[in-house]
Amino acid sequence: MKYWWFAILSLLIAMPASATTVDPEKRMFNIAQELRCLVCQNESIAASRAELAVDLRQQIRELIQAGRTDDEIRTYMVERYGDFVLYRPPMNATTVLLWFGPMLLFLLGLTILIMALRRRKARLVNTPLSAEDRKRAHALLAQTADSEKF
Amino acid sequence: MNRLLWPFAGFIVLVAFLAVGLTLKPSELPSPLIDKPAPNFSLPQLKSPENVFTSESMKGQVWLLNVWASWCAACLDEHPVISELANSGVVPIIGLNYKDVRSEAIAWLGRYGDSYTLSVSDTRGRVGIDFGVYGVPETFVIDKQGMIRHKHIGPVTQSAVRDTLLPLIRELQQ
Amino acid sequence: MIAEFGHFTLILTLLVAGAQGALTLPGAANGNAAWIAFARPAARIQFALVSLAFLSLTWAFITKDFSVAYVAENSNSRLPLFYRIAAVWGGHEGSLLLWVLMQTGWACAVSMLSRQLPEPMVARVLGVLGLVNAGFLLFVLLTSNPFERLTPAPLEGLDLNPLLQDIGLIFHPPLLYMGYVGFSVVFAFAVAALLAGRLDAAWARWSRPWATAAWLFLTLGIAVGSWWAYYELGWGGWWFWDPVENSSFIPWLVGTALIHSLAVTEKRNSFKSWTVLLAISTFSLSLLGAFLVRSGVLTSVHAFATDPRRGVFLLLLFAVVVGASLLLYAVRAPKVGLGGRFDFISRESLLLVNNVLMAVAAGSVLLGTLYPLFIDALGLGKISVGPPYFNAIFVPLMVPALLLMAVGPIANWKSAKLPAMLKRLYIPAFLAVAFGIGVPLALGRWSLLVALGVSLATWIGVAVVIGIYERMKATRSGLFSQPLSWLGMHVAHLGIAVFVVGVTLVMGYETEEDVSMAPGQTVQVGGYDLKFIGVRKVPGPNYVADMGDFEMFRDGASMGLLHPEKRTYASSAMPMTEAAIDANGLRHVYVALGEPLGDGAWSVRVYYKPFVDWIWGGCLLMALGGLLAISDRRYRLKRKARDASVALKGATS
Numbered sequence: 001m002k003y004w005w006f007a008i009l010s011l012l013i014a015m016p017a018s019a020t021t022v023d024p025e026k027r028m029f030n031i032a033q034e035l036r037c038l039v040c041q042n043e044s045i046a047a048s049r050a051e052l053a054v055d056l057r058q059q060i061r062e063l064i065q066a067g068r069t070d071d072e073i074r075t076y077m078v079e080r081y082g083d084f085v086l087y088r089p090p091m092n093a094t095t096v097l098l099w100f101g102p103m104l105l106f107l108l109g110l111t112i113l114i115m116a117l118r119r120r121k122a123r124l125v126n127t128p129l130s131a132e133d134r135k136r137a138h139a140l141l142a143q144t145a146d147s148e149k150f
Numbered sequence: 151m152n153r154l155l156w157p158f159a160g161f162i163v164l165v166a167f168l169a170v171g172l173t174l175k176p177s178e179l180p181s182p183l184i185d186k187p188a189p190n191f192s193l194p195q196l197k198s199p200e201n202v203f204t205s206e207s208m209k210g211q212v213w214l215l216n217v218w219a220s221w222c223a224a225c226l227d228e229h230p231v232i233s234e235l236a237n238s239g240v241v242p243i244i245g246l247n248y249k250d251v252r253s254e255a256i257a258w259l260g261r262y263g264d265s266y267t268l269s270v271s272d273t274r275g276r277v278g279i280d281f282g283v284y285g286v287p288e289t290f291v292i293d294k295q296g297m298i299r300h301k302h303i304g305p306v307t308q309s310a311v312r313d314t315l316l317p318l319i320r321e322l323q324q
Numbered sequence: 325m326i327a328e329f330g331h332f333t334l335i336l337t338l339l340v341a342g343a344q345g346a347l348t349l350p351g352a353a354n355g356n357a358a359w360i361a362f363a364r365p366a367a368r369i370q371f372a373l374v375s376l377a378f379l380s381l382t383w384a385f386i387t388k389d390f391s392v393a394y395v396a397e398n399s400n401s402r403l404p405l406f407y408r409i410a411a412v413w414g415g416h417e418g419s420l421l422l423w424v425l426m427q428t429g430w431a432c433a434v435s436m437l438s439r440q441l442p443e444p445m446v447a448r449v450l451g452v453l454g455l456v457n458a459g460f461l462l463f464v465l466l467t468s469n470p471f472e473r474l475t476p477a478p479l480e481g482l483d484l485n486p487l488l489q490d491i492g493l494i495f496h497p498p499l500l501y502m503g504y505v506g507f508s509v510v511f512a513f514a515v516a517a518l519l520a521g522r523l524d525a526a527w528a529r530w531s532r533p534w535a536t537a538a539w540l541f542l543t544l545g546i547a548v549g550s551w552w553a554y555y556e557l558g559w560g561g562w563w564f565w566d567p568v569e570n571s572s573f574i575p576w577l578v579g580t581a582l583i584h585s586l587a588v589t590e591k592r593n594s595f596k597s598w599t600v601l602l603a604i605s606t607f608s609l610s611l612l613g614a615f616l617v618r619s620g621v622l623t624s625v626h627a628f629a630t631d632p633r634r635g636v637f638l639l640l641l642f643a644v645v646v647g648a649s650l651l652l653y654a655v656r657a658p659k660v661g662l663g664g665r666f667d668f669i670s671r672e673s674l675l676l677v678n679n680v681l682m683a684v685a686a687g688s689v690l691l692g693t694l695y696p697l698f699i700d701a702l703g704l705g706k707i708s709v710g711p712p713y714f715n716a717i718f719v720p721l722m723v724p725a726l727l728l729m730a731v732g733p734i735a736n737w738k739s740a741k742l743p744a745m746l747k748r749l750y751i752p753a754f755l756a757v758a759f760g761i762g763v764p765l766a767l768g769r770w771s772l773l774v775a776l777g778v779s780l781a782t783w784i785g786v787a788v789v790i791g792i793y794e795r796m797k798a799t800r801s802g803l804f805s806q807p808l809s810w811l812g813m814h815v816a817h818l819g820i821a822v823f824v825v826g827v828t829l830v831m832g833y834e835t836e837e838d839v840s841m842a843p844g845q846t847v848q849v850g851g852y853d854l855k856f857i858g859v860r861k862v863p864g865p866n867y868v869a870d871m872g873d874f875e876m877f878r879d880g881a882s883m884g885l886l887h888p889e890k891r892t893y894a895s896s897a898m899p900m901t902e903a904a905i906d907a908n909g910l911r912h913v914y915v916a917l918g919e920p921l922g923d924g925a926w927s928v929r930v931y932y933k934p935f936v937d938w939i940w941g942g943c944l945l946m947a948l949g950g951l952l953a954i955s956d957r958r959y960r961l962k963r964k965a966r967d968a969s970v971a972l973k974g975a976t977s
């Protein structure tokens with residue numbers, strides 16, 4: 001559910017962008033943003049100033065000039081550096097639980113919530129106040145300060 | 151089971167994973183090129199750049215490709231071990247001089263000894279990228295058919311030679 | 325000598341903490357007044373002792389005592405004094421000592437600010453805190469002693485990591501730890517209640533300000549960390565979903581659920597076992613965070629130097645503390661009772677949904693952070709999970725929470741009428757759509773994400789303003805005569821709206837130029853012109869800087885000079901970027917030097933970041949909201965409140 005919603009959102013966002021031809025430098029930047037810099041800790045190849053990142057950005061530029069598609073370039077990197085180089089984890093059998101995890105957690109959370117509420121409703125009994133208790137309640141309410149009512 | 155025990159159960163699973171996690175090495179990345187053909191390359195030799203070395207020429211033998219650079223401190227640490235292995239004659243070692251300045255690389259070999267069969271200059275690091283090199287030093291074991299069989303990340307130690315590299319090399323040489 | 329003294333005081337503290345735990349918990353169970361009475365003084369003694377230890381270490385830094393190994397690793401004779409003091413918590417051992425100082429500090433505060441609580445309760449709370457403290461002290465003494473000597477003593481220290489030689493180091497760790505450790509108080513309250521087998525609205529009333537206080541510190545700590553990374557790393561990012569950042573954000577999310585849950589338990593005596601579970605979870609996640617950051621299990625630019633022994637010990641500490649509490653929870657929680665009933669649509673149910681959303685968000689971030697470890701542990705290879713994943717899953721989860729933020733405060737407790745609520749939401753809805761469509765167009769470029777963010781922020785902001793206005797009208801009194809905790813809620817929610825505006829507009833409209841410039845050349849960004857004048861060498865106390873001179877122009881008029889630097893510290897080969905930022909509350913113009921290109925030319929990065937200050941401004945508002953909430957009159961009433969609360973307890977339990 002979550003992924004589907006996001007997919008539609010992404011399409012809506014992407015639409016204006018695909019209307020114009022994408023500048024090669026921008027393309028390089030977009031691809032590089034989705035690849036991890038392996039000698040840095042938690043930076044993308046686009047953002048990193050490390051030498052390897054500079055080299056790889058240049059390599060991406062050359063591949064773009066050679067006419068490769070975005071997917072081909074990403075595959076090129078994965079062939080050499082493994083899945084680890086993908087900043088955005090791929091969607092495959094190993095990562096299915098990762099991508100659908102949040103949605104599953106959400107459904108689980110809602111289920112637990114509904115079940116717990118049902119169970120609690122069954123166990124709660126609403127007894128009316130006795131006259132004595134009612135008087136006591138009035139007296140206490142008169143005492144307590146305004147802030148307590150909220 | 152008491153449904154209130156679920157948080158505890160989940161927690162136990164988490165601790166188990168974390169315990170295993172303590173035994174792992176997250177910054178060491180396995181190479182996706184293991185058991186795949188080593189990328190072919192032709193590069194000028196370091197000491198005689200007019201001569202080109204092609205990796206194809208090593209087919210039929212087991213060999214090591216050792217990625218090094220004069221600016222790399224850890225390469226200096228492993229150099230005696232590499233040199234000893236090379237001098238033993240068990241296996242030829244080709245040096246890939248990575249992103250270096252030729253004069254400095256030659257001076258480095260002059261100062262610390264050159265037991266490589268030969269070294270090639272990968273000044274722009276392109277061959278390094280093809281091999282998935284992300285740090286220096288790295289060492290690759292390549293078999294007679296030109297397939298990469300092992301990648302050693304970081305400096306090669308005596309124990310790595312003794313326990314991993316030599317047995318593998320011997321096996322591949324049968 | 326001082327170092328040995330410091331070491332000795334730590335050992336003493338451990339003994340006191342152990343005694344406290346051993347005496348007060350059984351004492352409370354058996355009603356032994358003498359043992360119970362030991363709790364408060366023991367907490368204060370521990371704080372005094374650890375303060376002495378901390379001062380000893382600080383003294384060693386001030387006097388440049390390089391015979392202490394930790395000082396030698398993190399200091400240098402040319403390091404300026406204030407950094408030498410901040411360096412006390414610049415490395416693993418010292419930061420742990422800071423953690424222990426805070427642990428004892430919070431316990432001491434509890435011992436002093438809890439006169440209205442029954443003694444056995446206080447004894448239990450302090451006893452639990454004492455045991456946790458003992459665990460950390462053991463960790464320090466056995467694996468991370470900051471007072472180890474180095475023989476022979478080196479003449480010069482290694483210097484504090486240049487990245488840390490910054491004002492951020494002075495504030496970020498202390499604020500952050502105040503938050504992490506602060507949650508141990510409400511954790512102790514929860515465990516104490518479970519041990520006593522009794523949990524009621526009064527318990528929630530006592531624990532709530534402690535939870536809110538911890539939350540507000542954690543908010544500030546995370547905000548300062550983000551701001552620090554922004555200007556220190558030199559490339560304008562403010563959040564990277566780095567494992568260490570996530571380790572602080574996950575407890576924050578659960579802590580947010582906790583303070584909302586405590587509100588319900590206090591007002592309506594409901595959600596009791598959920599609130600207890602959240603209280604246990606928040607501190608457990610702080611502990612998990614400490615483990616992840618210091619064990620080497622995850623790679624991160626923030627991670628401390630790792631040692632497998634430390635990882636094992638921390639995991640044991642985590643396992644024992646959390647495991648014991650969760651087992652106690654499973655056994656004792658059924659006894660705490662159910663509390664009042666509420667309808668399907670009511671403030672309670674809306675807050676419950678909020679709890680679910682926060683918990684799922686926390687769980688998702690945790691999943692993404694730990695997933696590489698899970699996959700590696702199962703032998704399925706190595707993958708990495710970066711910002712693209714976290715951004716993709718986090719935003720959709722927050723949208724419903726942000727929508728609820730305007731609805732919750734106007735929903736009645738127990739039973740809310742939908743038509744009445746909807747009527748009050750027409751204006752926020754209308755303005756949200758209007759601003760959502762209008763703002764992106766006014767700023768020059770339509771973007772659906774910007775529209776969404778601006779709408780949600782307007783939705784919340786307008787609801788806050790209307791809510792305050794309506795109440796002031798109804799009570800015919802001014803802004804500051806409203807109850808502070810109510811005001812705090814609105815201020816904090818407003819802070820979130822401001823934060824969302826900042827994030828949305830920065831991500832939607834920031835621009836960057838990465839160019840090579842020769843002296844005299846100009847680059848344009850965000851409507852500003854930056855002229856590169858040149859770079860000159862400027863010496864600092866323990867570094868040499870290449871200082872750039874840039875003049876900023878807008879429509880031809882000069883707006884002053886900016887001086888980004890590239891510093892080379894004597895102790896490190898890596899040059900440090902010090903960005904130059906021109907800020908006016910509505911935007912940043914950010915200049916960072918890259919590399920020298922020869923002939924006086926340099927590669928330069930310039931950024932235009934609209935509304936980026938609103939990100940941290942929003943966080944400040946959130947923290948202010950928390951501060952207002954804990955200053956509420958009802959927490960400061962002493963004798964009177966005690967009688968009232970006792971009577972109240974009788975009525976509602």
